Amino acid sequence: MRINTWTKKPIAFIVMLAVVIGTITLPGMNSLQAYADYPETTATLEDASAAIEKVANYYNTRESKQIEDWEALLSILAVNDVSSGAIDLSPLYLPTTGLEGTYSNILLELLKGYYPGNWINALSDSQDTATGAFASNANDHAWAMLTLQAADALPLDKGILAAEYLLAQPFDPTSGGFFDSWGYATLDNTGVVAMALAPYRNTESLASSIAAIGVYLDNKQEDTGGYASWGSESASTTSYVINGLAALRINPYGVVTGTGVSAVDSLLHYQNTNGSFWGPYNPAPEIDSFATKQAPQALWSAIKGWNTTGSAYNTLLSQNNIKSRTVTVSVTGDNGGSTIIPSKTFTVQTSDSALTVRNGLDAFLEQDAKTATYFEDKVASVSGITASDDERWYVLVNGVEDVASYEIGDGDVIELRAGLKETIQITMDSNQSVLDLRKAQEETPVMGVVASGCTNPSLTVGSDTLPQVAIISNNANGVRLLIPQGTTVTSSSIDWDGTIALPTTTTVALSGKTVSSAILVGSADHELTFDQPVRLLLPGSGNKKVGFIDNAGTFTEITQSLVTDTVHAVSQELADAGRNVGKYVSGNDMVVWTKHFTTFVTYVDAASDNSGGSVSTATLRVYGYDGTRSTTILENTSLVIGNRDTPITLLDKAGLDYDNQGGYIAAIEGLEERDFGQDSGWKYSVNGTFPSAGASNYILKNGDAVVWRFVTAINEGEILGGTVVTGEAVTVTAISQAAITEAVSRFSDINPSEWYGTAVGSLVAQGILSGRSETIFAPMDTITRAEFAMILAKAAGADLTVTRANGFNDVDASNWYAPAVAWAKEAGIVNGYKNSDGTHSFRPSDVILRQDMALMIQNFLLQQNGEGLATTKEAIVFKDEAEIASYAKTAVASMQKAGIINGVQRGQDAYFLPRNTATRAEAAVMIWQALQDK
Structure with missing residues (x-):
């Protein structure tokens, strides 16, 4: 993933480090604050600024304009931030990236304005969860911390664990403190460690240890004011120490010798007349390239870094924009x-x-x-x-x-x-569920769109190489499959007939894990192998773990993190790692690149039990029907639940046979919907009420009582979101702040002060919106078209007890969302998608896009008001205007001018992101604002 503008989540490079307090004696030093009282000495702020100007002149007059590496680029950024003689940063001279994923190249990508998310994820995943270690030596471990801090990717809990590990590393106070991978203890290393530990200097358990590092560095100052490694004072070592001191908020002018010489004095001593710096192995006027890259960073720290909120790198990166x-x-x-x-x-x-x-x-x-x-x-x-x-x-x-x-x-x-x-595009549904590619031309791409109600979709392939095949599986929660052009498929089984099952949802149980989704693709009976990686995108699972279950039933976690997302680069990555499968996080989605097909599972590890051995349970009852009266299929049974169990997974735990059609239960123990009338079917209740959330989305909590019941009138008496639907429109002005606060406070995953807090609280209080459970709202979850239609219907006060024809071939009258979709169709809020055979589909399980949400809300307001939206803001042009579909452009523009949508600000530009999926929080805010307009 690439970030926009220059890294707004930048390099916490000057975030410091900590030393093992138990190994250092601190005579006569009680507080870091004492440093702030030191007077400025020979070197002044003006002297440091003049030195920076000389560095700018050096870079602007040198023969080669090429910038060598990330450290040189960072030094130039430091110079440009305080110099009047700005250094040319033409993209022609920027350094190139070397070995992908290393600390230096992650930092370089951040400096150049990009966010190498998968490299960062791979580095983050390398941390030992028990010890907090990234590396076995202090220097490499500290660089890993600095890199993740630079990317704003080291959460506080992981950072503190990493800091504790760092403070426990060997420390040699005589040689220079912390060790590097070569086994040397140097002040350079200790300066880096100070930077890595700086963010935790106010953490109570770490503060004294981190303070000790500043004292140690002060005590290691040479009589000349500088700092030495291997027995020789140098500009580079002095620079590392100044950066470390500044990161700990210690004024480097105040670190002085007995004769009043400061560390900054020493650093200026090493500057050549042309602005470069010399070193112990390159005496003046020779140029020491390493010192010339380090010293400007230290000068920046001396001028403004030591009293700046955040690190030097945070400040510098936010001011530059190289793309x-x-x-x-x-x-x-x-x-x-x-x-x-x-x-x-x-x-x-x-x-x-x-x-x-x-x-x-x-x-x-x-x-x-x-x-x-x-x-x-x-x-x-x-x-x-x-x-x-x-x-x-x-x-x-x-x-x-x-x-x-x-x-x-x-x-x-x-x-x-x-x-x-043209790409061959085929819609796969109940009438045509097999896509035959045995005679397909390799040069002609094929796209298959699998309808929500399509069961057992499949490909049939031969021995020839395949064209590019793209599959959108609306029957499997929007999973996307991409088979690259030129791929061949083989099987070790001689009786394989060339059939490849396309993604379908399935149900699995894994010990110690809470399964979020399970997708079966390939063949349950034959092992299939591809000669190059195939891409499987699992929507909304970017924050989950992922693994697969092979044909023998063995589960394996996918641990190979990829840093690329194109077939040729992934092929090389997997070959280098000796793997056949890897994972890549793309925004909120999980991408699996694999050379074999099987069952892929996203999950989270089951939460550890901290209650002294107690477990969470829910009860389940199942009632059937024999044509005259209710029958008992399952007596009240107590079942152990995890933190993601739903009324559907309880059926699994109870060992019952059932038919799950995309989150809708069509049959239990052979009793099917419509067996006793057109409107008969299965519905569930929790604690005596009927939640508005689908059974696959309702998250159970300890003590919940779940009942599945076969009824002859599926909508009779249903309570939605805690409010009986009466047909009266809601009025937003009647909701008090107290009611809003009470409504939102019931959810453990929402802070009322969040940007969406008021909107969620207001809509929940009115019964328009409900949580995934009584205590979980899941604001960052995506929202389906069916769920969004239900919310609009409730906001309009639609009578959902009335049976209406909806005209969509994928919305059955028995579906929980059918009344809302039918109302939306009748009201002109939705039109659906026209199929090649002249029918229309609604695609209820598809995740709604931002542009479609805008169009539906505009149509909703027109239906409610009978007139257009009032203009309250000046029109703006979104930078991604061209990406908005033609059918949604007018709606997006009208809603922007009405103040209902503002887009996403990135630097100086506003983006609408029309094809991004919408979250529950975004949906709540847009509807809430629309109701204000109404």
Whole structure:
């Protein structure tokens, strides 16, 4: 993932370190505050500023403009922050990234304005959960802490554990303190350690140990004011110590010798007349490149870092904005056989929040006096170049077809082609659930969209290489499957007939784990192998663990974290690691790259029990029907539950047979919906009420009483969200602040002061919105189209006891959301999706997109008011305006001017993010604001 603007979550590089207090004696020093009382000595603030100006002159006049590495780049940022002679930061001279995932390259990516999320995740995952260790030596461990602090990716609890581990490392007070990987104890290491520990200097259990480091560094000062390693004072060692002192908020001017010479005095002594710095092995006027990179950082710390909130790196990174990538672009025709515009490698720059394929294409075409137009993230036309009617423009990135919003990296190869026939797009439903690829042309991509109600969808493949196959599985909560072009599939079983089961939801139980989702893909009977990795995206599972269950029933956690998300790069990563499967976090989603298909499971480890051995339980009863009266299928049974169990998982725990259709229970123990009338079916209650949440989303708590009952009228007497639906519209003005506070305070995962707190509290108090359970709201969970329709229906006071035709082929009258969808259709709030056969689908289980949510709310307000929205704000142009679908543009613009939506601010620009999925918190705020307008 790339961040926008220059890292707003930056390098806590000057966050310090701690030393083992038990190994250091602190004579006569009671408080770090004593340093603040030292007077400035020979070196003044003006002297340090003058030295910075000399550094700027050195960089601006040197023969080569190339910036060597991240430390040099950071030094230049430090100089530019306080110098009047700014150093050129042209993207042409920026350093390139070396070995992916190392500390230095993560920091370089952050400095260049990108957020290498998967590298960061891999580093975070490497921490030992028991000891807190990232490495076996203090120096490497401290650098890991600094890197994660720079990325704002070291939570307080993990940071304190890491700090405790660091303070317990060997310490040699004679040689220089902490050790590095080569076994040397130096003050350089101890300065780095001080930086890593600085954020925890006010943590009660660590404060005295961290304070001891400052005292130790003071006591190691040479008579000349500087600091030495291996017996020689140097500018680089002095710089590390100054950075460490500043990070601990110790004024480096105040660290003086008996004769009044400060550490800053010593550092200035090592500056050459041209602004560079010399060192022990490069005496003046020679240039010591290492000292020249370190000293400007220390000068920045001396000038402003030691009394700045946050680290020097936080401040510096927030002030810069370098976004560039070097890519190769070409335009070809006839499936790549003829050259239209020759290939060229060049650097792309933009002031936008991220560098995309579109930026690269536009910059490339502009050089040839041409422009491209786009439609829904695809290239629609290119001026001066025509593709034939039965062909289209398409984009390849590193050989794989992609879209214009793909964020590019250094070295990417982008090709714009004319000459490929349209992607074959097929909707798979109950009438056509098999996609036969045995005669498919490898050059023609195939897209399959699996309808929500489609059961047992599958592919049939032969022995030939496959085209690119993209599957969107709305039957499996929006799981996406991508088989790259040129893939072949084989099986060790001689009786495999070429059938590949597409993603479907299944139910599994894992000891010690709370399963969030289980997706079966491939074959339950045959082991299938792919010759290159296949991509499986599991929506909303980015914060979960993931593993797989093989055909023998053995569960294996996927621990290989990937730092790339393209097939060629992933293939190399997996080969280097000797693995066939790896994971990649993409925003809120989990991506699995795998060479085998099986059952993939997302989960969290079951919470440890801290109550002295007690466990959480819920009771379950199941009542059937024999045509005349209720029958008992399961007597009241107490079952142990975990922290993610639902009324559906209780059926599993009780060993009952049931038919789960996307979270809707169609049958239990052979008794099916509609067995006793069109409106008969299964419904559940918890503690005597009928929750509005689907049975797969309602999270049970200790003591809950769950009843599944077969009823002949599915909607009769239902209580939704704690309020009986009467048909009267709600009025928002009647909700008091006390009622809002009481409503939101029942949820343990919401702070009332959060940006969505008032909205959630107001809607819950009115019965429009409810939690996942009585104590869990889950504000960051996604929300489905069906759930959103139900919320709007409640807000309108719709009579949900009335049976209406809805006209959608994937919404059955027995579905819990059917009355709300039918009302929304009748009111003109939703129209659904038109299928190739002329029918319409609603796609109730699909996660709602932000642009669709905006359109539905606008239609809702028009239905309620009978007139357009009032304009209360000036119109703004979202930076991603072109990505908003044409059907939603008017709604987004109207709601923005009405003050209902504001977009997401990134730097100076506002983005709407139309194709992003919406969270429950976002939905609550938008509806709440809309009701104010109403």
